[in-house]
Amino acid sequence: MTGTRPASAGLGAGERPRLGVHRFGGCGGCLLGLHADGAMAALADVYRIVHWPALGVTDADAEVDVAVVEGSVSTPGERDRLGRLRARAGCLVALGLCATAGGPQLLRGFASDGADWSAPIGAAVPEPRDLPVPVGGLVRVDHGLWGCPAEPRRVVAVLRQLAGGVVPAAERRPVCAQCKLAGASCLWVTQGVPCLGPVTRAGCGGLCPRHARACYGCFGPVEEPAAVAFAASRARLRAAR
Amino acid sequence: MSGRGERRIAIPALARLSGRCGLDLAIEGDRVAALALCVGETPRLFEKLLEGHDCEQVVDLVARVCGLCPVAHQLAAVQAFERLCGVEPTPWVRAMRRVAALGEWLQNHALHVHLVAAPDYLGGGSVPDVAARHPALLARGLSLQSVGAALVRLLGGRSTHPVALKVGGFHHAPAPAEVAAVSRRVAAAIPEAEALVHWVGALPFPGEQQPFTSVALGHPSEYAVGEGRLQSGDGLDIAAAHFEEHFEPVVVPHSTALHWLLDRRPYLVGPLARLNLNFRELPAGVRAAMNALPVALPSHNTFHGLVARALEMLLALHEARRLLDEYEPPVTPCVAAAPVAGSAVAAVEAPRGLLWHRYEVDRQGHVRQARIVTPTAQNQARCEEDLRVALEEFGLDREDDALREYAERIVRGYDPCLPCAAHCLDLRVARR
Numbered sequence A: 001m002t003g004t005r006p007a008s009a010g011l012g013a014g015e016r017p018r019l020g021v022h023r024f025g026g027c028g029g030c031l032l033g034l035h036a037d038g039a040m041a042a043l044a045d046v047y048r049i050v051h052w053p054a055l056g057v058t059d060a061d062a063e064v065d066v067a068v069v070e071g072s073v074s075t076p077g078e079r080d081r082l083g084r085l086r087a088r089a090g091c092l093v094a095l096g097l098c099a100t101a102g103g104p105q106l107l108r109g110f111a112s113d114g115a116d117w118s119a120p121i122g123a124a125v126p127e128p129r130d131l132p133v134p135v136g137g138l139v140r141v142d143h144g145l146w147g148c149p150a151e152p153r154r155v156v157a158v159l160r161q162l163a164g165g166v167v168p169a170a171e172r173r174p175v176c177a178q179c180k181l182a183g184a185s186c187l188w189v190t191q192g193v194p195c196l197g198p199v200t201r202a203g204c205g206g207l208c209p210r211h212a213r214a215c216y217g218c219f220g221p222v223e224e225p226a227a228v229a230f231a232a233s234r235a236r237l238r239a240a241r
Numbered sequence B: 001m002s003g004r005g006e007r008r009i010a011i012p013a014l015a016r017l018s019g020r021c022g023l024d025l026a027i028e029g030d031r032v033a034a035l036a037l038c039v040g041e042t043p044r045l046f047e048k049l050l051e052g053h054d055c056e057q058v059v060d061l062v063a064r065v066c067g068l069c070p071v072a073h074q075l076a077a078v079q080a081f082e083r084l085c086g087v088e089p090t091p092w093v094r095a096m097r098r099v100a101a102l103g104e105w106l107q108n109h110a111l112h113v114h115l116v117a118a119p120d121y122l123g124g125g126s127v128p129d130v131a132a133r134h135p136a137l138l139a140r141g142l143s144l145q146s147v148g149a150a151l152v153r154l155l156g157g158r159s160t161h162p163v164a165l166k167v168g169g170f171h172h173a174p175a176p177a178e179v180a181a182v183s184r185r186v187a188a189a190i191p192e193a194e195a196l197v198h199w200v201g202a203l204p205f206p207g208e209q210q211p212f213t214s215v216a217l218g219h220p221s222e223y224a225v226g227e228g229r230l231q232s233g234d235g236l237d238i239a240a241a242h243f244e245e246h247f248e249p250v251v252v253p254h255s256t257a258l259h260w261l262l263d264r265r266p267y268l269v270g271p272l273a274r275l276n277l278n279f280r281e282l283p284a285g286v287r288a289a290m291n292a293l294p295v296a297l298p299s300h301n302t303f304h305g306l307v308a309r310a311l312e313m314l315l316a317l318h319e320a321r322r323l324l325d326e327y328e329p330p331v332t333p334c335v336a337a338a339p340v341a342g343s344a345v346a347a348v349e350a351p352r353g354l355l356w357h358r359y360e361v362d363r364q365g366h367v368r369q370a371r372i373v374t375p376t377a378q379n380q381a382r383c384e385e386d387l388r389v390a391l392e393e394f395g396l397d398r399e400d401d402a403l404r405e406y407a408e409r410i411v412r413g414y415d416p417c418l419p420c421a422a423h424c425l426d427l428r429v430a431r432r
């Protein structure tokens, strides 16, 4: 978290920090969590909202203490917009897997050269050029909130911490740690089901294992995945079948 | 600003929409000379990135087309694959899917009514302004929204990109105690939704009746949500598999969303289209609320979409209560489905209207090609047609600001979901 300026730095007493909320290429699901279940009120309580288009508050070029950014970036216009907002934000929070890692749209990088992009659409589509880039690939990110979607309660908690000048702790545990805390039985150990939990960043509370299915990695990788051990265990599982 | 010459009005970004969308308007005298609704949302080419994945992976991936209606996308996919495999979901699975889908309608409609539409009827301004002036109204709306989210969470594990839906049923069945807790919230919300219907019914709706065709799924014994035949107000009645024989896409240069036509003409999908075609299937409690309204059905005033949304919120609560009160844990929450090669098709009613999926699946059970037709894309042509007619009626000699405001209000009435609409094309970038 080096380089984080507490959001309230330089504010006079009683003045609320200013919040800007921005969307780039994504499904809108991460921001939806901020409209719902009391989240909006919890933010309006500690911030002055200066830019949040879905709420009809627009001032994209305002100086803000905290900018929240959802989505990945794929066009030159979007790059400019991101650069401008970074320059005017004390602290930038990348919200969700699209912003932190690129998101599901990055999968199109697996399409073969010369792939036919038009056939599924039923209309002529030019081949897309550049792959989408996560926000952190272009500008400095002060805090990343992983997850597809990012967990709304955690997002609100982190944004409230930032409003109070607290530097939020980054999540470094894998999903397994939260499974244990939740008392979920391990699919890998008890049923021999390969699960991405050991290499996936915690944050969901072990949601999939608690719903009788393996983790598919929607919170992105842990910072230092035990990739070799994971691959070896996976190979043993396969051999045992 | 008046006179005979051409006058242009550009609204680069319409406010309070779930995404980026602009409007370009050219006026000549008392005529709209050109009108273009420009979806500027960055497309993510989702169809393409589904290719090569197996059916279960596609169920998880396709949710990410849209953060607002992931259940609808997942339901379309699982039902398409089940039909292909010849698997029949159990009555328990059908009932629980209906609850999850209606929970998603409730959540989306509550957000539309309160965050998108309400400010237009409450003196304008932003959502925080309106919340300061009408705190009780906003609080009621957000509490209804949270009941919808709770219904999706009950069955899917979380309300955005649920994890528990799968081909053949669910990974997991909720415990009766969890069901009972949500059911109590549903029962308590019914009077709130009734009050909302009453409030919406009394609003001063602008707009006039316009001729248009409604398209929605129809079901002989229930208000269609996740299954049914594709029907129109003009007598179309086909199985979902024949969609492409009647509906065709048109690429428009000014937008990253395709336009769709039925027999070469625009058509309407969504809550008002559904209500127009299916209001006779509403359960008694909702019918009573509908009959007390000063709105005659079928209605061809698109502003009545707000009435349709309020009634469907009440419907969602009534249906959820009925289905959850009968809840019994199943012997198994899903039936096994082995992959089969072929073409898999399904249509469902997403919160914003008809959603159609087709997948070509190979022998290994991998998707080779996918096609997704979203409600917002289908409504684009109708929305442009509506704007033309409505603005000419409104009077083109008015000030720019008045025209702009009215146009924004019309577009918002369609509740366009731009991430959905722009999931495929990227024409603007390509022209650089």
Ligand code: SF4
Residues within 6 Å of the ligand: A025, A026, A027, A028, A029, A030, A031, A070, A071, A095, A096, A097, A098, A099, A103, A104, A147, A148, A149, A150, B064, B067, B161
């Ligand atoms: S991270 Fe997932 S939920 Fe969030 S915007 Fe991207 S696709 Fe949507």
Ligand code: SF4
Residues within 6 Å of the ligand: A175, A197, A200, A201, A204, A205, A206, A207, A208, A209, A214, A215, A216, A217, A218, A219, A220, B163
């Ligand atoms: S268990 Fe894995 S796939 Fe499931 S919600 Fe958590 S991180 Fe996402």
